[in-house]
Amino acid sequence: QGDPRLQAITEAIRVVPHFPKPGIMFQDITTLLLDHKTFKDTVDIFVDRYRDMHISVVAGIEARGFIFGPSIALAIGAKFVPLRKPRKLPGEVISEDYELEYGTDCLEMHVGAVQPGERALVIDDLVATGGTLSAAVRLLERVGAEVVECACVIGVPEVKVNCRLKGKSLYMLVEPR
Numbered sequence: 262q263g264d265p266r267l268q269a270i271t272e273a274i275r276v277v278p279h280f281p282k283p284g285i286m287f288q289d290i291t292t293l294l295l296d297h298k299t300f301k302d303t304v305d306i307f308v309d310r311y312r313d314m315h316i317s318v319v320a321g322i323e324a325r326g327f328i329f330g331p332s333i334a335l336a337i338g339a340k341f342v343p344l345r346k347p348r349k350l351p352g353e354v355i356s357e358d359y360e361l362e363y364g365t366d367c368l369e370m371h372v373g374a375v376q377p378g379e380r381a382l383v384i385d386d387l388v389a390t391g392g393t394l395s396a397a398v399r400l401l402e403r404v405g406a407e408v409v410e411c412a413c414v415i416g417v418p419e420v421k422v423n424c425r426l427k428g429k430s431l432y433m434l435v436e437p438r
């Protein structure tokens with residue numbers, strides 16, 4: 262793509278080899294947050310894309326979806342709904358399990374946070390297998406929301422052919438170096 266901002270975003274993400282365990286090349290977006298222009302460009306690209314799509318809810322995935330989601334929500338006039346790891350939300354929740362490399366994890370959403378018919382954007386920092394995003398989509402669809410798109414700052418290219426999102430539109434700004 263020709264957008265020069267994307268190159269700067271790619272370069273601002275630090276790659277940490279063997280974190281949190283051997284063999285993993287960790288994509289660390291905290292270094293992107295240190296550079297105000299690049300951080301703002303990242304949010305602006307999402308805001309420009311979603312501003313006129315009648316999105317009423319931005320659902321952010323714990324933990325790093327909480328960094329980008331609220332700024333996007335405020336700018337496009339939507340509410341922000343946190344999708345959290347188990348036993349973090351104090352109210353009544355619905356839960357969706359998803360598969361990890363070893364074992365499973367779970368995302369939860371407060372009952373009543375999203376109404377039937379709402380148009381939702383799901384946001385996270387990174388997509389790898391798509392398992393986390395697919396659990397988020399299931400939570401929103403269970404309460405009758407329409408997931409317009411899932412969006413991430415960084416994603417591995419293989420996810421483009423991954424069936425986990427079941428054809429749901431996925432928007433990624435950059436790929437790992």
Ligand code: PRP
Pocket residue numbers: 322323324325385386387388389390391392393394
């Ligand atoms: C990372 C990342 C995504 C998820 C993507 O979070 O922030 O949420 O993995 O992986 P997937 O596409 O294979 O599902 P992590 O599980 O490390 O949890 P954390 O945000 O609580 O650190």
